Amino acid sequence: MVLSSLFVLMGLGFTAATILAVASKILYVKEDPRIAQVEDVLPGVNCGGCGYAGCAGAANAVIDGKSGANVCVIGGIETAKAVGAVMGLEVLDMEPELAFRDCTGGERAEELFNYEGAGNCRAQALLYNGAKTCPEGCLGLGTCVAVCPFDAIHMGPDGLPIVDPLACLACRKCVEACPRGVLSIVSMSAKLLHVEEVNDCLAPCQQECPANINIPRYIEAANNGDYAGAVNIIRERNPLLLVCGRVCPRPCELVCRRTHVDEAVGINMIKRFVADWEMKNNLRLPIPCAKETGRKVAIIGGGPSGLSCAFFLRRLGHSPTIIEAMPDLGGQLRYGIPEYRLPKNDLAWEIQGILDLGVEVRTEQRLGPDFTINDLEEEGFEAFFMGIGAWASGTLRIDGEDAQGVLSGTEFLTAVGLGQTPAIGPKVIVVGGGNTAIDAARTSIRLGCDVTLLYRRTRDEMPANKEEIIAAADEGIKFVFLSAPTKVIIDDKGKATHLECTRMELGEPDESGRRRPVPVEGTEARYPVDTIISAIGQKPQLSCFYTKGEEQCSIGFTRWRTIDAHPETLQTSVPKVFAGGDAVSGPDLVISAVGAGRQAARSIHYLLTTDQIPMADNILRELIPYTLFKDVDGCKHKERSEMPHLCSGDDRTSTFKEIEGCLCEEELHHETSRCLRCGLTCYDRDIPLENIFTNRVGEKVE
Amino acid sequence: MKEYFLLFISAIFVNNIVLAQYLGNCPFIGTSKKISVAIGMGSAVVFVATMAASITWAVQEYLLDPLGLQYLQTLTFILVIASLVQFVEMFLKKAVPPLYKSLGIFLPLITTNCAVMGIAIICQREEFTFIKTVAFSFASGMGFMLALIVLSAIRERIEVSRTPKSMKGTPIALVMAGLMSLAFFAFKGMI
Numbered sequence: 001m002v003l004s005s006l007f008v009l010m011g012l013g014f015t016a017a018t019i020l021a022v023a024s025k026i027l028y029v030k031e032d033p034r035i036a037q038v039e040d041v042l043p044g045v046n047c048g049g050c051g052y053a054g055c056a057g058a059a060n061a062v063i064d065g066k067s068g069a070n071v072c073v074i075g076g077i078e079t080a081k082a083v084g085a086v087m088g089l090e091v092l093d094m095e096p097e098l099a100f101r102d103c104t105g106g107e108r109a110e111e112l113f114n115y116e117g118a119g120n121c122r123a124q125a126l127l128y129n130g131a132k133t134c135p136e137g138c139l140g141l142g143t144c145v146a147v148c149p150f151d152a153i154h155m156g157p158d159g160l161p162i163v164d165p166l167a168c169l170a171c172r173k174c175v176e177a178c179p180r181g182v183l184s185i186v187s188m189s190a191k192l193l194h195v196e197e198v199n200d201c202l203a204p205c206q207q208e209c210p211a212n213i214n215i216p217r218y219i220e221a222a223n224n225g226d227y228a229g230a231v232n233i234i235r236e237r238n239p240l241l242l243v244c245g246r247v248c249p250r251p252c253e254l255v256c257r258r259t260h261v262d263e264a265v266g267i268n269m270i271k272r273f274v275a276d277w278e279m280k281n282n283l284r285l286p287i288p289c290a291k292e293t294g295r296k297v298a299i300i301g302g303g304p305s306g307l308s309c310a311f312f313l314r315r316l317g318h319s320p321t322i323i324e325a326m327p328d329l330g331g332q333l334r335y336g337i338p339e340y341r342l343p344k345n346d347l348a349w350e351i352q353g354i355l356d357l358g359v360e361v362r363t364e365q366r367l368g369p370d371f372t373i374n375d376l377e378e379e380g381f382e383a384f385f386m387g388i389g390a391w392a393s394g395t396l397r398i399d400g401e402d403a404q405g406v407l408s409g410t411e412f413l414t415a416v417g418l419g420q421t422p423a424i425g426p427k428v429i430v431v432g433g434g435n436t437a438i439d440a441a442r443t444s445i446r447l448g449c450d451v452t453l454l455y456r457r458t459r460d461e462m463p464a465n466k467e468e469i470i471a472a473a474d475e476g477i478k479f480v481f482l483s484a485p486t487k488v489i490i491d492d493k494g495k496a497t498h499l500e501c502t503r504m505e506l507g508e509p510d511e512s513g514r515r516r517p518v519p520v521e522g523t524e525a526r527y528p529v530d531t532i533i534s535a536i537g538q539k540p541q542l543s544c545f546y547t548k549g550e551e552q553c554s555i556g557f558t559r560w561r562t563i564d565a566h567p568e569t570l571q572t573s574v575p576k577v578f579a580g581g582d583a584v585s586g587p588d589l590v591i592s593a594v595g596a597g598r599q600a601a602r603s604i605h606y607l608l609t610t611d612q613i614p615m616a617d618n619i620l621r622e623l624i625p626y627t628l629f630k631d632v633d634g635c636k637h638k639e640r641s642e643m644p645h646l647c648s649g650d651d652r653t654s655t656f657k658e659i660e661g662c663l664c665e666e667e668l669h670h671e672t673s674r675c676l677r678c679g680l681t682c683y684d685r686d687i688p689l690e691n692i693f694t695n696r697v698g699e700k701v702e
Numbered sequence: 703m704k705e706y707f708l709l710f711i712s713a714i715f716v717n718n719i720v721l722a723q724y725l726g727n728c729p730f731i732g733t734s735k736k737i738s739v740a741i742g743m744g745s746a747v748v749f750v751a752t753m754a755a756s757i758t759w760a761v762q763e764y765l766l767d768p769l770g771l772q773y774l775q776t777l778t779f780i781l782v783i784a785s786l787v788q789f790v791e792m793f794l795k796k797a798v799p800p801l802y803k804s805l806g807i808f809l810p811l812i813t814t815n816c817a818v819m820g821i822a823i824i825c826q827r828e829e830f831t832f833i834k835t836v837a838f839s840f841a842s843g844m845g846f847m848l849a850l851i852v853l854s855a856i857r858e859r860i861e862v863s864r865t866p867k868s869m870k871g872t873p874i875a876l877v878m879a880g881l882m883s884l885a886f887f888a889f890k891g892m893i
Binding site for chain 1: 774785792861865
């Protein structure tokens with residue numbers, strides 16, 4: 001019996017083995033041996049986090065080219081390197097990716113998902129457009145929390161998902177589950193390269209900021225005491241936060257929803273606080289940069305746009321070199337903005353932070369006389385950014401303006417910026433109504449002069465910042481409005497002694513929307529003067545583009561004699577030459593130049609790495625109408641903080657000491673608490689809250 | 703004909719291999735997270751169970767019974783099913799690569815699937831003819847697939863619903879399997 005059993009079993013086994021052996025010869029399929037090798041180096045936990053059925057599935061996907069060496073979400077860089085070794089690829093330092101919650105829009109819920117029960121975000125989005133009916137925002141039902149296999153997301157106290165960066169493995173499950181596209185998997189580079197689109201969740205302040213800084217998010221971080229976080233959020237868009245914290249005219253505050261309640265949030269005060277916090281504690285927070293690409297980019301002009309472009313290029317891994325005509329970097333920040341508004345030491349500290357990332361600098365090298373773009377190309381530079389600013393002054397177009405004692409505003413401010421003390425005499429007349437005119441006037445009064453500011457329209461039409469005009473009046477500057485110069489009277493040595501002016505009256509509005517001043521006959525008057533400073537507009541100095549003896553320049557210019565660059569990519573008529581800042585826009589804000597620098601860095605990055613510059617169709621070009629509310633209910637009045645003054649009286653008008661101070665920590669918290677958190681908390685006032693049900697638990701939203 | 707109809711109904715609903723016989727629980731829980739996966743696994747089981755029951759019927763009829771070696775049934779069946787699955791895997795890989803790919807890792811999983819083994823043994827215990835064996839094993843495989851798809855559909859919804867943390871994943875799936883089992887008992891009245 002035992003023997004027959006043994007025979008049967010062995011016989012069966014032998015038969016089966018023979019069949020399989022024969023079959024394996026006949027049915028042999030040549031399989032890529034790398035599949036087994038890849039599977040061997042994967043951790044073998046079959047977690048499915050990668051989206052494939054187990055490690056075998058992942059190995060197949062790698063060999064099929066459906067997935068990269070970073071297929072395994074839990075193995076990290078070591079596993080990626082091992083997979084890369086099997087595939088014959090070298091895995092360099094991989095840029096870490098993280099899930100990131102920021103309502104970045106995306107396709108609408110209705111288009112993507114079918115009904116899956118009202119208790120989750122998808123169904124809520126489908127049925128009611130969400131409990132919170134902003135077309136973009138988070139619904140707060142936590143579907144992403146439920147699907148996260150690594151417990152890396154939890155719901156915060158405000159009903160919004162919070163990603164734990166240490167636990168997140170960027171497996172994309174939350175991204176797939178979210179019907180609103182609120183979650184995304186992003187790397188640092190992707191954040192730096194993102195151009196705001198109209199279906200991103202953008203608070204009005206962020207839309208209006210020329211650099212698109214995520215204002216609500218950094219205010220939130222500052223409010224939580226996370227000043228380093230706030231600095232990092234600002235640095236994603238603006239490397240010059242110390243500068244902007246001092247001199248930005250704050251276009252963001254004009255559209256702040258808080259203005260419908262009381263006054264705008266002091267956004268710039270908060271920026272100034274966190275920027276000063278970093279500098280005063282000499283922290284130099286680490287700024288991550290992508291792996292070196294070794295691509296050389298020349299940046300001509302070390303002003304705000306050039307510095308910004310260099311900063312972002314460096315963070316994206318390229319090697320920028322700034323070539324500056326002046327002895328120091330900073331451009332108009334250093335030579336145009338007086339010390340009392342922006343101390344040179346603070347500016348130097350900020351610029352040093354950018355250079356420390358590995359940006360090369362060449363100073364006192366002027367485009368045209370010292371080098372040309374061709375020279376740089378021969379040196380190995382692959383792309384160029386022109387941030388040459390607007391240094392040429394507009395002329396008065398009157399008799400005698402070439403006389404001794406007539407200066408342009410930029411000339412005067414540059415001389416003071418260089419540490420020279422121009423001999424301007426006791427009586428100074430400044431002609432103009434912009435910020436340069438005010439700066440020249442306030443600088444002159446600090447040099448001990450009697451200063452009169454002459455402007456051909458009224459005070460209401462002055463383009464300078466309102467605070468600056470008030471401060472100038474406080475400091476004793478006299479204003480003469482509705483008056484225009486007609487002639488400079490000179491003495492026999494050719495020096496200006498008087499300025500002849502005529503009275504103006506306002507006529508019909510011109511193309512700028514302001515009423516055109518018309519001279520009134522027979523109202524000429526003469527003002528005694530030692531120096532006349534004309535500050536009536538600036539434009540870029542374009543002569544440097546023309547090589548000697550040539551009429552033609554390969555770069556196109558506009559009819560306003562600025563560089564002609566594509567408004568979104570900032571590419572000029574020469575494909576590898578980009579331009580931004582005042583050289584393209586004419587005299588504009590520092591923050592606009594910073595924004596242009598990043599835009600150009602993005603374009604250069606794409607041109608160098610992919611040979612084309614992608615631009616979405618729906619990028620933000622103007623304010624999104626539905627984000628502009630007419631009023632905001634349910635907010636209590638809270639007084640806006642005031643910036644403290646650091647000096648007063650004689651101390652203010654006799655030295656170049658900084659005038660404005662910084663908020664204290666208590667005032668900062670008061671100011672951050674005034675923010676309505678637009679974009680972080682979505683609310684729709686058309687549907688009363690008590691009518692909104694979340695079907696998951698049958699409870700009303702409180 | 704009526705007999706075969708009843709056999710079908712009985713195998714799929716009343717004596718469902720997982721929900722009534724309680725066989726093949728590991729693949730039932732393990733592969734019921736997604737409907738797409740459940741369909742893959744289900745069809746693999748239908749295919750292998752039918753093949754395995756037919757071949758084991760022949761082994762029993764022409765080898766074990768004549769030699770009086772019925773006590774070797776379990777050992778023999780394991781051997782036969784394991785080699786069959788290996789063979790089927792090789793064959794599919796060569797002849798029908800898309801099907802092989804869509805079945806993926808589930809095909810080798812079936813080697814140790816007690817539902818397949820159970821179906822083969824039940825056919826012997828009930829002393830079915832060859833035709834009945836084929837019909838019964840096919841229907842039982844279908845019953846397995848039905849249970850798997852229904853459970854995976856439920857689990858996909860549970861995944862996005864609020865579940866107590868301790869009950870997440872397998873625990874809640876077992877509870878659901880239990881409830882489904884109770885529900886399937888109601889089919890007893892059909893026959």
